[in-house]
Amino acid sequence: MSLPKQLYKLQQLDIELQKNQQLVGEITQQLSKNSVLIAAESKLSSQKQQLTEWKKKQKTTEWELDDLQDRVNQLNSKLYNGTVKNPKELVNLKHESENLKSKIGPKEDDLLELLSQIEDMAAMVEIGSKEIDKLKQEWEQTQEILTQRKIEAETALTNLKGKRQELLHQITPEALSLYEHIKLAKGQAIAKIEQGKCQGCYITVPTSQWQRAKAGDLVQCNSCTRILYVE
Helix, strand or coil: CCHHHHHHHHHHHHHHHHHHHHHHHHHHHHHHCCHHHHHHHHHHHHHHHHHHHHHHHHHHHHHHHHHHHHHHHHHHHHHHCCCCCCHHHHHHHHHHHHHHHHHHHHHHHHHHHHHHHHHHHHHHHHHHHHHHHHHHHHHHHHHHHHHHHHHHHHHHHHHHHHHHHHHHCCCCHHHHHHHHHHHHHHCCCEEEEECCEECCCCCECCHHHHHHHHHCCCCECCCCCCEEECC
């Protein structure tokens, strides 16, 4: 195998290595979190918190209504049980009773509205809980698939690294150093010659260079400095 062909093969291995390393990284990131599930759990948590606050408010409102009704009952008892004789005091008791009664209606309306909100939110929490259960089941299945893909990609990485190491032993240190230097600068160090043109910069390659590259010599493109390779 000629030196340019060895370097071209090395480049192909490096490209595959990079793809698999990127794939492993992407799968690892996907396995680390499920944004859809996290968002659904966050939404459900907020809904549950709101529901808890509304239920507390319901109890408070019910207590306030009970207190108002008790006070009205107490006043009515004083008004009609005959224990209070003073007309002025009776008028004051009546006014106070009417004032308290006027607060009961709006408070009952508030309670009804609150109960309606609680009912709606409870239904939403139930739906959200079922949705999360479904998402968790789907996530478990997805994790199994992703884990298997990761294992396959990591196995491929190990095999590619082994092949690369074997190939490195066949390449001279000088050629390898040149390859790494160009790769660092250009991204890809080897360029094929097709239809007389360097496929790295698409500039026509002089016939003498083309012939030397075909013969297996280490030739660099005059334009982009990549190592030229002819199949």
